[in-house]
Amino acid sequence: MPKQSAVVPETIGAVVAAATPLPKPTRVFSFPPPRQPTREGRLTQLELGGGGGAARANAWVDSMRASSPTHARAAAVAAATAADGEHAAWLVKHPSALDKFEQIISASQGKQIVMFLDYDGTLSPIVDDPDAAFMSDAMRAAVKKVAKCFPTAIVSGRCRDKVFNFVKLAELYYAGSHGMDIEGPAKASKHAKKGKRVLFQPASEFLPMINEVYQALLEKAKSVPGAKVENNKFCVSVHFRCVDEKSWKLLAEQVNSVLREYPKLTPTQGRKVLEIRPTIKWDKGKALEFLLESLGFADSVDVLPIYIGDDRTDEDAFKVLRERGQGIGILVSKSPKETNASYSLQEPAEVMELLLSLVKWKQQMLKAHSRG
Numbered sequence: 036m037p038k039q040s041a042v043v044p045e046t047i048g049a050v051v052a053a054a055t056p057l058p059k060p061t062r063v064f065s066f067p068p069p070r071q072p073t074r075e076g077r078l079t080q081l082e083l084g085g086g087g088g089a090a091r092a093n094a095w096v097d098s099m100r101a102s103s104p105t106h107a108r109a110a111a112v113a114a115a116t117a118a119d120g121e122h123a124a125w126l127v128k129h130p131s132a133l134d135k136f137e138q139i140i141s142a143s144q145g146k147q148i149v150m151f152l153d154y155d156g157t158l159s160p161i162v163d164d165p166d167a168a169f170m171s172d173a174m175r176a177a178v179k180k181v182a183k184c185f186p187t188a189i190v191s192g193r194c195r196d197k198v199f200n201f202v203k204l205a206e207l208y209y210a211g212s213h214g215m216d217i218e219g220p221a222k223a224s225k226h227a228k229k230g231k232r233v234l235f236q237p238a239s240e241f242l243p244m245i246n247e248v249y250q251a252l253l254e255k256a257k258s259v260p261g262a263k264v265e266n267n268k269f270c271v272s273v274h275f276r277c278v279d280e281k282s283w284k285l286l287a288e289q290v291n292s293v294l295r296e297y298p299k300l301t302p303t304q305g306r307k308v309l310e311i312r313p314t315i316k317w318d319k320g321k322a323l324e325f326l327l328e329s330l331g332f333a334d335s336v337d338v339l340p341i342y343i344g345d346d347r348t349d350e351d352a353f354k355v356l357r358e359r360g361q362g363i364g365i366l367v368s369k370s371p372k373e374t375n376a377s378y379s380l381q382e383p384a385e386v387m388e389l390l391l392s393l394v395k396w397k398q399q400m401l402k403a404h405s406r407g
């Protein structure tokens with residue numbers, strides 16, 4: 036009986052990565068001090084098929100198939116017992132944040148909680164049409180309450196304006212385009228004047244290139260029924276969700292053919308999506324650090340960042356928290372996945388439950404404090 040295996044982010048990359056150096060990142064910014072980009076979920080053009088053509092595009096399509104819920108479900112039916120065992124073992128390593136609420140609360144003793152929330156799959160359910168990924172009013176109300184208690188930021192792969200139009204809460208900070216477009220606080224920032232919000236866009240020089248690639252991908256995707264191309268300002272998403280699986284390879288090859296002309300762009304795999312972005316050392320993890328610094332917590336031990344996300348790109352943020360040895364990463368997933376997060380939640384409904392529990396706890400603390 037085949038064992039259902041966790042989806043390892045490096046699946047696509049590992050085979051070719053050994054032989055393929057990362058493309059040289061272009062330096063377009065100097066904050067914070069650059070580190071090596073993570074390999075997780077990031078594909079070089081060669082891995083996508085740019086240097087080897089069809090064989091590597093096949094490898095990528097296989098990876099997307101293996102990680103698609105349809106196939107995960109089929110495998111789960113075939114190996115239900117093994118999968119249950121595996122899930123139980125995974126939950127021991129990444130327990131439910133709801134079950135371990137007391138543990139989370141005790142980690143926050145004497146510290147300022149700062150909330151970081153991914154959007155798609157975390158605050159909103161995954162749906163076929165990316166333009167219809169609305170969050171519920173109840174979720175919005177929960178996020179609003181959270182933001183009254185703790186500084187709160189949305190960190191999304193979406194274009195910042197678009198994610199703002201979904202969330203519609205002016206009191207939050209927003210990092211769009213996988214953190215490449217940040218509207219953050221200026222209070223404690225060295226980047227702008229006191230009291231004002233600042234914009235930080237480390238990939239701004241890529242704007243013309245991204246627009247060009249968006250147009251080219253739009254044109255190419257026309258030949259693949261169901262394909263959708265989304266302009267996320269500093270990156271572009273090519274959606275496979277509504278494409279017949281038989282045509283995934285064709286779409287991957289179309290993406291290849293465009294990217295071959297743009298060595299400064301890198302594809303990353305998300306949930307039935309390929310995200311094309313500038314090859315710079317910037318990601319959701321860097322955005323988290325930037326926002327913490329802007330809030331005045333750069334080297335502080337008195338802060339507890341909590342990051343909740345569901346996707347491979349969120350791993351960059353989980354990794355930063357793990358490396359800092361500070362903060363709590365929570366992965367939203369119904370199935371076992373290789374992750375740097377410490378805790379898990381199954382779906383957006385559980386995210387909402389956790390947010391409301393945090394609000395309730397904070398309100399009780401304030402009440403107790405005011406009573407003396």
Ligand SMILES: O=P(O)(O)OC[C@H]1O[C@H](O[C@H]2O[C@H](CO)[C@@H](O)[C@H](O)[C@H]2O)[C@H](O)[C@@H](O)[C@@H]1O
Pocket residue numbers: 153154155156160161162163164165168190191192193265267272274276305306307308310346348
């Ligand atoms: O960082 P996120 O806020 O999670 O954004 C990542 C991508 O999310 C969106 O795509 C995903 O959600 C869609 C709507 O549910 C779904 O149709 C798609 O298959 C998912 O990949 C968004 O459309 C992308 O642009 C984001 O990059």
